[in-house]
Amino acid sequence: MRATIPSSSRGGVFTSLEQMIGNTPCVKLHRFATDHAANVFLKLEHFNPGGSVKDRTALGMIRRAEEEGALGPGMRLVESSSGNTAIGLAMLGAERGYSVCAICDRHLPAAKKARLFAFGADILFLPQTPAGIDTVQLRIAVATWLADAVPNSISLGQYSNSANPQIHYETTGPEIWEAFDGQIDVLVAAVGTCGTISGVGRFLKERKPSVQAVGVEPEGSIIFGGENRPYVIQGGGLSFIPSILDRSVVDRGLKVADAESVAAVHGLARAEGLLVGGTGGLVVEALARLAPEFGPGRNLIGIIPDAGERYLDTLYDEQWLNHHHFRERLPPRGSVDGELAEGATAIGCSLNHIPDDPGPSIAELCQRVGASPSVVANLAENRL
Numbered sequence: 150m151r152a153t154i155p156s157s158s159r160g161g162v163f164t165s166l167e168q169m170i171g172n173t174p175c176v177k178l179h180r181f182a183t184d185h186a187a188n189v190f191l192k193l194e195h196f197n198p199g200g201s202v203k204d205r206t207a208l209g210m211i212r213r214a215e216e217e218g219a220l221g222p223g224m225r226l227v228e229s230s231s232g233n234t235a236i237g238l239a240m241l242g243a244e245r246g247y248s249v250c251a252i253c254d255r256h257l258p259a260a261k262k263a264r265l266f267a268f269g270a271d272i273l274f275l276p277q278t279p280a281g282i283d284t285v286q287l288r289i290a291v292a293t294w295l296a297d298a299v300p301n302s303i304s305l306g307q308y309s310n311s312a313n314p315q316i317h318y319e320t321t322g323p324e325i326w327e328a329f330d331g332q333i334d335v336l337v338a339a340v341g342t343c344g345t346i347s348g349v350g351r352f353l354k355e356r357k358p359s360v361q362a363v364g365v366e367p368e369g370s371i372i373f374g375g376e377n378r379p380y381v382i383q384g385g386g387l388s389f390i391p392s393i394l395d396r397s398v399v400d401r402g403l404k405v406a407d408a409e410s411v412a413a414v415h416g417l418a419r420a421e422g423l424l425v426g427g428t429g430g431l432v433v434e435a436l437a438r439l440a441p442e443f444g445p446g447r448n449l450i451g452i453i454p455d456a457g458e459r460y461l462d463t464l465y466d467e468q469w470l471n472h473h474h475f476r477e478r479l480p481p482r483g484s485v486d487g488e489l490a491e492g493a494t495a496i497g498c499s500l501n502h503i504p505d506d507p508g509p510s511i512a513e514l515c516q517r518v519g520a521s522p523s524v525v526a527n528l529a530e531n532r533l
């Protein structure tokens with residue numbers, strides 16, 4: 150296995166965004182899910198320029214449409230998305246001269262919304278729907294209608310567009326194969342459109358049929374069967390089976406409950422210093438289940454679709470965690486060291502929360518901590 154990122158991939162000079170898509174790094178886990186078990190690696194797709202695995206899908210679909218003459222300068226891309234695909238399209242669209250309208254429900258996290266607006270995209274929001282209800286089929290219907298109704302528009306349709314799995318067959322699969330010199334035993338991918346698992350699974354199994362390809366969906370999603378129920382993990386799972394799913398390359402479908410995914414996300418952050426999104430949590434929980442089964446010497450590779458920064462107002466937000474009753478299963482926030490809290494209180498500062506009162510004056514704090522005269526003078530210059 151190659152220990153470093155190929156020199157041609159990151160840190161080079163590039164002349165277009167598309168050259169920066171792919172060649173994402175893999176990191177070995179040292180503490181989480183590793184006791185007496187297989188080697189567990191995560192392929193971190195948030196290293197893509199738009200911040201998710203969906204940059205690949207966006208590029209694959211745009212290129213195909215351009216080659217077929219269906220997409221040209223000045224056109225508008227209309228796409229149903231839980232955010233990441235639309236961000237990829239909007240990022241590439243900004244560079245290539247396409248405008249983008251993302252069809253989203255109102256549960257779109259703030260970070261995704263901000264990124265879409267920053268790239269100049271429009272967001273068509275559905276009417277209010279309850280949290281956790283899969284709105285994809287409705288969003289696809291709206292996108293199709295809009296692409297018909299608005300001149301010069303096209304919907305690339307990530308759930309049924311074969312360019313989606315194809316780009317994973319051409320890029321993600323070969324990257325994994327080369328990084329591990331073919332020494333891969335298990336692939337784990339979260340499933341949404343199923344582009345990742347279908348494309349990567351096909352590539353790896355063509356080269357090594359014994360590779361086990363495992364798809365993971367939230368409990369409540371029905372891609373691998375089961376009952377259609379609400380779930381709050383965003384980006385993965387569906388209430389229907391997308392036409393691009395290549396079932397012949399998927400050995401197993403696993404289901405992970407919302408609470409298990411949230412716990413995995415927070416466990417990973419604490420144990421490994423990695424901040425991943427909710428579907429990353431599905432993957433990590435699945436890897437934790439599979440690692441003891443496969444045992445020492447085997448290599449399990451999970452694809453992490455995006456980073457936790459995208460979900461600071463949900464997965465990493467105290468209020469949200471409390472609201473969904475996930476908080477009680479997680480380790481306490483911040484330090485449990487009473488002496489640290491006592492120290493903070495002694496100088497009039499607060500630990501891990503911002504109180505309503507403003508606290509002591511800055512001059513008072515300087516005095517309490519014995520700040521040097523130059524620090525005091527500097528603050529006084531700024532009228533503090």
Ligand SMILES: Cc1ncc(COP(=O)(O)O)c(C=O)c1O
Pocket residue numbers: 203231233234339340341342343344345346383384385426428429454455
């Ligand atoms: C955050 C996130 N995770 C996982 C997936 C699933 O990947 P795929 O659509 O390739 O199955 C998606 C996309 O739908 C996503 O946005």
